[in-house]
Amino acid sequence: MRPVNLDEIESLAIGAWILGTGGGGSPYLALLNMRQLYRGGVVCRLMDASELADDDLVAVVSNMGAPLVGQERLTDPKTMALAVQMMEEYLGRKFRAVMSLEIGGGNSIQPFMAAALMDLPVVDADCMGRAFPEAQMTSFAIHDLKMYPLTLADVRDNAVVVARAASWKWMERISRKACVEVGSIASTCKAPRTGKEVKECAILGSTTKAMTIGRAVQAARRAHRDPIDAVLEVEAGVRIFAGKIHDIARRATEGFLRGTATIEGLDDFRGHTFSLAFQNEFAVGWLDGEPRVMTPDLICVLDTVSGDAIGTETLRYGQRVTVIALPAPPILLTPKGLEHVGPRAFGYDLDFRSVFA
């Protein structure tokens, strides 16, 4: 277990936005909250999963809802802490630590917000290793762990406990309904995990990984080096394409932002076209009509100059972007993992082929 300084949280925000693979929501407001908390004297602690006892209880937290609503109803550590405390009350047990549901985007910082108020450590882990749009797309679901109970808190002192759910899909449906009712934004504490479950089924070290990526980007900017090269170096990633956004089509279906972005090649990729399909996050990329990269490999779109991640909601015509691929956590690449998060889980009739194979 070690203290985490504010600079590391700043790096985490940059790295997590890249690992968001287009989704997960911008970490900016969560980061502002952490700056406020640290200004007030808070110091968070990060622990390795190996430090957990098998019967320790770990809270898995995430902010749920529409990123756009989050831009108005600014995220508050109190609401997240409330969801965690409600779960403690419901279980009649105290948590040993808090961890993130998804390391991609703003949810990477949510456990730190709850942990700061509750004086708990944060576990260096998550259960996606990136961001994904659906509840069953987690390493816990791939391991068939149970998906209940869940607590959901709203700023107005409304709170919901989903005591049981017949499946991950049912949990998604019921909690989504409650979330919409309180304004399409809520803090949630997912099914609690034992120390043993975290050690065996979580994606370990992902918080540190996001911090490392963020630190590499910051160092490259300071040295006036290419921040994208820096990301590829620390993560053994692959540069897939570089060009200019030529067209962007979005549609909302079944509660998701789906669409396609077309990129015209520049420099080394001149004369080629790349198209990227997304469902909240980037799912599949085609080079000149041929599948080139697909989920669960991480597909990240970065601003070619600054190295900043670009979300599927902020893609705009004319942006100069670089598409990179980063390796996915091994659990997602197993046959069971691919059932949950492979191309077919997103409706693409493609056999998964990793760019790293």
Place this chain on the structure above:
Amino acid sequence: MRRRIGIDVGGTNTDAVLLEEDAVSAAVKTPTTSDVTTGITRALAALVEQAPAARDAHAAMIGTTHFTNAVVQRRDLGRVAAVRIGLPSGASLPPFVDWPEDLAALVRGEVVMLEGGHEFDGRPLVPFDTRGMRAAARRIRDAGIRSVAVAAVFSPLNASCEEEAASILREECPDVAVTLSHRLGRIGLLERENAALLNACLIELARITTRAFSLALNASGITAPLYLTQNDGTVMLAEVAEQYPVYSFASGPTNSMRGAAFLSKRDEALVIDVGGTTTDIGSLRHGFPREANNVVEIGGVRTLFRMPDLLSLGLGGGTMVKTTPSFTLGPASVGYRLTEQALVFGGDVLTVTDVAVAAGLIDLGDRGRVAALPAVLVNEALARIRAMIEEGVDRMKTDAGETPLIAVGGGSFLVPARLAGVSEVLNVPHQAVANAVGAAIAQVSGEVDQIFQDLSREEAIARARRLAEDKAVAAGADRATINVVEVEDLPLAYLPGNSLRTRVRVVGEIAR
């Protein structure tokens, strides 16, 4: 005949032009004065002398960087009360939370957070705490604060909390100026609140400055209504504009790029605007500047203003050239003191303008005073300027092909005729006063950004368009001339029903 006067107040020069129909019939360039208005009065006097018909102009447009500079330089800013309506949400991130500390210390007066606001679908979040608002209004009055910014959660969708706050403020402290965030910004509470706070701290300066502009106009015998240009290449009537100084942010570069498009009759090109202190490079698309994608920071404050995507270089006619201890070019500039301090004007500071005169690029002042400059120095300076411009052009290009480059601004003589990556350098008549031309051709706009539910895409866009047109007409546009220039719709993931965030922007000619 349709006559318009365009005026640009820059850091170095104040320019004025008269446009008759679509032709520039008179143009003058005078030094900016430290009080700004004297410079305008002089420019207008010179313009009327050149073209007496200027007195019969039917509109006069001024573009100014005065308010941006006030924020950047932290001067002439008023103390402001911030009223946030949205508790219990957002409590951990109060107003000013992401401001640079030095600027917040100057501007932050009272900070009030109250219950209220709305949901994305228009339901109230919680009832608005009007009693708390009344108590806050009295505290604001007692603290002697003269300007208030009000921001409520989801006010772009339902402005009733902000409106009610304004009416309570008017009752309790009738003398304060009130800025409501929904008039300024889009969805994104912190950024919209920041815009309202910046506006509120500039409002006193805007009132004084705008009235001085009006006086200068009247003193020149011009009775045309006065408009101020905004960052999107459109204008607002001065009496409206003085309530919204933030809309003038970055209007200078927008005007020069719009002027460049008009003068060169090119809609797709790069534009280089060489002023006295800085050079801006931007990209024209369909005759309008390409906008920056990123969140825009003004003086370190995060906002969502629509700004042209610009690359600024520390290069201008007044840029100082030093030879000791080693050769340096800029970024320091003599600014508006060019005509006193440059060698060719009898001063003792070696500037880029002196180098240009020595090299024969332009004939200004007393050539004899630079005759002794060593050729090696002149060549080194010219090479440095070329390298700066070529690198800047390359960074702003969106593809590797050769692009035309329109050269404008008082220092456009510094742009070499041939440049790497540029198909042709376009020099056009009146290029030195392109920004004043851009001000003169400005139109009036209206914009709407709202979430529509349970409407088809076509219905949502049609409704947004009607609302935007009404806004443009209220701002002075002739309804018959209104065109839609931008439509953007974004279906919202996670929201129920058929939720579509729709943004429509329209522009039209000024009504006569």
